[in-house]
Structure formats: structure tokens, C-alpha cells
Amino acid sequence: MNLISLIGAVEIGLVFALVALGVYISFRVLDFPDLTVDGSFPLGAAVAAAMISGGINPITGTLAAIVAGCLAGIVTAWLNIRFGILHLLAGILTMTALFSVNLRIMGRPNIPLMNQPTVIDLFAWLRPLVEASGLPGRPTLKVLALLIIVSVVGALLARFLTSEFGLAMRATGANPRMAQAQGIPTEMHTYIGVAMANGLVALAGALFAQTAGFADVTVGTGTAIAGLAAVILGETIFRTRSIVIGIFSCVFGAIAYRIAIALALNTGWLGLQSSDLNLVTAVLVAMALILPKVANPMRSLLKRSAT
């Protein structure tokens, strides 16, 4: 694998680190398997691309994308809480609706963002550093910019989840009955958590559009599962309950996953092509979900024979 494709893998890995953090909030913290993200990722890309190509400041465009993602999450949470629709189905409903919404926002299926200002330009002060390193300029700058954004978001999220409010959100997912008995308004925490998760994924979509240079209505397919793959990979590497390490492992898992995929594609392993990505991801996630169940009886057998 050459340097350019490695940097490219880290870049997309960092974008998906934000997806992984969103999925971590909904699937792990809240125990709310939310599939809205397949729609909120392209939503973020669509909002940012439409606004930036319309001449609006990229920071405003990115913030608007986050807000749009939060709103999408609130719709899903509302369908689930207010009307008792199964969370999976509520997410699919919102995601389906978002496909049309995203087309409306963009006005066409694809918006290229060539030579437009992006949030990456905010990090132009890093350029001397990049040039001194001798690494390819533009891609390295993008990676550094994303690294800073992901680090800040990760640190904020860690601080949030260890606060009283964040702990209440974790209790909402871990044991809602206990949470209520402790005076925690679990519905409010679900609304806020699902909104945050989709806001993060929309941020990822907005950054994707600005680093990849385009937004397309189809970029969302498989987002939830890709995020879950990163979360699971991180959890497998760092077996922990600690929130701080948990967040770090999401980021690490997302990057490691993309590098592994890039390696597999590059070496032509099993004759895989980039279009096989979703198949590979789905198979890996399915295996990760199946394996612990298969392994457990064996483990308990081993334990029993040991004692």
C-alpha cells in the first residue's frame, strides 16, 4: 500500500470515527439501535454542500448540518417514544424520508465541491508543519485537521458522558426503570442522546463532503453498520468499560478498520474490490455478533472443568 492510499484510509477513518462516536451513543450508551444514521450522514453532506456551493460560509454550513442531523434524530426518538414505534422501524422510517429530503436540499443527486472554501481552510496555519514533514501537502493537512476535530469532539464527549447529566443518560440506556426511580427523566435523555448521535453523524457527513469534495444522495448506505463495525473493533481491541477509553477505542477502531480495508483492497486479497466494502463490513459485524454467543458455552465449559 502506498503512502497516498494510507493517508486516504486514515482520512476516511477519521470521518467515520465521528460516525462511530454517534453509533456508540445510540447503540451502546442508550441501547437504542438507531438506523437513522444512514440518512443523517448524507443529510449532513447535503446541507453542508448545498450551503457551501451557494456561497455560505463553510462553518455556518457545517453547523447547520449538525443541527439538521439533531432534528432527524429527534424525529426518530419522537416516533419511538411518543407513538411506541419500534426503534429500529422508527429509524428506518426517518432514514427513508431523509432520502427524499436530501434530494430536495441538494436539488440534484450530486453536488461537487471543487475549489470551494471548506472548514479545512481554517487549519491552513498547519501548512508550514505539513511542508516541513515532507508528506503530501493537501491530504496530510486534511488528516491533521480531521484529527484535531475528532480529538476535540472525543474529549467533549468524554467530559459529557462523565458529567451528572451524561451519567444519567448512561443509566437511561443501562436500566431505565432504575433511572426513573433515581429521578431521571429517561424520555428527555433519549431525545437528547439520539439527537446528539445523529448530530455527530451529520457532522461526519458534512466533513466527508468537504474532504472528499462532493456530496451524493447515495453516500449514506451502510453508515450505521460501518459505525458499528468500528465500535465493535475498538471494543475487541480495548476490552474496557471506561468511558474515556471507550471513546478512544471507537476512534481507533474506525481508523484501524479503514486501514485494514485499504490493505485488503490494495493487495487484491480474495479479489476484493471497493464495491465489496458493504458486504465485507456486514459479514464482519455479523460474525462479531455471532462469535460471542458461540464462544460462550465453550467458555463456561472450560470454566466448569477448571473448578
Place this chain on the structure above:
Amino acid sequence: MISLSDVHVTFGRGTPLEHRALRGLDLTIPEGEFVTVIGSNGAGKSTLLNVLSGTARPERGSIIVDGTDVTRWSAPKRAKLIARVFQDPMAGTCERLSIEENMALAFSRGSVRRFGRALDASRRALFREKLSMLGLGLENRLSDSMGLLSGGQRQAVSLLMSTLTGMKILLLDEHTAALDPRTAAFVLDLTRRIVEEQKLTALMVTHSMRDALDHGTRTVMLHEGTIVFDIAGDQRKSLDVPDMLNLFRQARGDELSDDNLLLGMGAKQAAAVRAGKTASS
């Protein structure tokens, strides 16, 4: 003071599975009273506690705590007044969270949760001190996952958690039923200590008549959603388990046939029971 009047709760209303769990229940509990609640399975004991904690809504009747009508209050809103320990040791704590995180959750019960750190040195010191009172060595395991503790340890921690804030009412729903006899005795003793030390108003559901008589200051028996007897004071002191069993059978016999002939009980005995019931309520 807690006062429930004419409380009705029906599950599955209008369906073939309609079940009237509480049928016009009246109960007044003065401040500082420790009431033990007995009754057969399905009598409505848990529903009574759920109605108090706000997790079941009565379709009729009112619940007044210290002069405030809380009938329409949600469960989280009532949590500042009411703490509870569940029968299932898994239910009252989060096994995915650590001991100290569970205690931090309970520490903020009834106050607004903001963005300050849930855990800091002073809180940890407080939790350590509280845990050491249990004598289980848990004060050295603050960051252990709750899921690592035994059922008895979890119930003990649940009890401790319920006392971290100044609540008025403690609800205990067969909180020792899932424990082995020794652990159950330990948790019961801990309950008694906590209720006495903090001068709590408490309701404890138990399936053991022995425990119901040995603990608390008053005993009520539920049957089919109403209170069928209610004893306190000297009358209660003079009762033993066989007497209770008699009352229990009789209450159920009353249901089947008013003249008590079915269970071969004397009319005199039945009258005595009815008198007792009205005298103490």
C-alpha cells in the same frame, strides 16, 4: 404522612385480560411509621408500591404526601420524595456501571443534573465512608462493575443508595426474597438500622409473616386489591405467625363465603378480626 384514598388500578382495561389490581384501596401512614405489607401472590402489593412511586397510575383515587397531592406526578418527579429497593437485585442498580457511578446516580436523586463531574474526590470519600458501614469490604471496590457483586451485596448497595439523599419514604418490595437466608437476615437488619437511624416512613412488602411481625410498627394485609386487615401497637405485639395465618385464611374465607363456615371459623373470631381492622385504620 402518606394518604391513599379510594385508589383504583386496572391493568389491560377493556381487554379480555382486564385485571383490577387495586380496588378502592385506602391507607394512611403517619410520618415515621414502618409498615410491613403481606398478601398472597397477585394481591396487589407491588402495585401499591408502584402507585406510590408513580410507575403505575391510578384511574381513580388520590395520593397525598405531606399535604401535597402527587397523584399526577411522574415517577422521576416523585423520586425526590420516594426511594425504592426492588425485589430483583438486578433492577435497582445498573450492572454496566461501576459501584461509584451507581452511587453518584443516587446521590443526585431529586436534584437537577447538570454538567458538573459526576464523581470527584469528595464524593468518592463519602461513598467509601457509606460503603464501609456495610462491612462487606465494598469500600475498596468503588470502581468495580456493579455486575460483579452478588445479589445480597447489590441489595445492600441499593439500600445504601436510597439513603444518600434526604427522601421521606422508603419502599421495599420483597427486597430480600432473592437472597439466601443469611444474606436476607443481613439485609433486613440493615434495613431496620437505616429506617431507625434516618427516621424514615417505610413500606416493606414481604412474603414472610415472621419478618412482617418482627419488623416495623404496623402490618397490613392485602387481598384482591384492598386491605383486609391492618394491625398495629399492642394488638400486633400479641400476635404470632399462626394467628396471622388464621387471619390470612379468614380474610380469604370471607371472600368465598361471608359466614366463614367454609373454613370452619367461628363468627366470634371473625367479628374480632373485623373490629381489629376498623380499630387501627
